[in-house]
Amino acid sequence: MKIAFIGAGVMGEAMISALLRQGAASHDTVFACDVDQARLTHIGGKYKVNCARDIHRAVVDRDVVVLSIKPQTLAKVMKDLKGELKEEQLVLSIVAGAKIDTIRKGLGHDKVVRVMPNTPAQVGEGMSVWTATAAVSRKQKDMVQTILRAMGKEIYFSDEKYIDMATAISGSGPAYIFLIMEALIDAAVHIGLPRELAEELVAQTVLGSAHMTRESGKHPAELKNSVTSPGGTTAEGLLCLEEGGVRAIMAQAVIAAYEKAKLLGGESGK
Structure with a gap:
């Protein structure tokens, strides 16, 4: 070729x-x-x-x-x-x-x-x-x-319309994940973990979670629930994320990226 x-x-x-x-x-x-x-x-x-x-x-x-x-x-x-x-x-x-x-x-x-x-x-x-x-x-x-x-x-x-939609997920998605990873690392450092160790823990956790989702074939919600014990540490952390509006802000980010992708499509040929 x-x-x-x-x-x-x-x-x-x-x-x-x-x-x-x-x-x-x-x-x-x-x-x-x-x-x-x-x-x-x-x-x-x-x-x-x-x-x-x-x-x-x-x-x-x-x-x-x-x-x-x-x-x-x-x-x-x-x-x-x-x-x-x-x-x-x-x-x-x-x-x-x-x-x-x-x-x-x-x-x-x-x-x-x-x-x-x-x-x-x-x-x-x-x-x-x-x-x-x-x-x-x-x-x-x-x-x-x-x-x-x-x-x-x-x-x-x-159908080409799905390309702009995918742009907001898989195209921009790595940046979203990197931001989440950075936030987790900084939080780990804040509670006392050495930065190098925090980086390794976060990177492997994200990698393992993605691999587990792919290999198990289970919905992420099911996998999340399997980690969450009643009254436990994970439940407490998830409650904090929900109260902070993590789902809504992720949806807003995807929608904003999608609208920008469509805008770029209208301007690219000019």
Whole structure:
């Protein structure tokens, strides 16, 4: 698979690293393009892939062209690429909020896939959701799955409206979890635990809880109840969280992120 990355930032690098690590692509079939020469020097040196600032050179004869750029630069990149892509090339966009039709029209190109990955892809534990235009072939969808499974798990949505919804959960979700982890660590330090020990306790607790949810197949509420003894410490802590409105504030955060994702989608093509 010959693949070009237009944008070599954090997520672009995560995808390059995953593809090479899993053997889904080789060093000589990956091409990274970025306006930042320092990023290209880093990517080229670390991963031994082809690099250039010239966007036209980057996309020549690539099976897949990945748009891994910021939403505010999408309009310029689409203008630069319009008319440069061959009909059989697949465009895979991870641009936050950018609608698939915006990309299709902006590039004048029908074979487009929209993906929302997340940062745990950097360690092979990502959650990517995606959708595709009708012009994307079964073989190309298989290529997309190969790319995304190299980074973790993937889910295909036939209806694009679910992408913005998932953005507010799996896309932004790691930041919510990191904030909760930080709060737990700081609380542990406050009651007297050494910070290094607190960090280890919290990280493993979050990891173990997620793994237990996945492996048991049980609803989180059932697992929560199994830990909560009548009149015990967990019940006391949960009461404090409920009184603090933890459920409502989490819902508000998700709704706010969803509304922002829709707003970005409306602005990305401008």
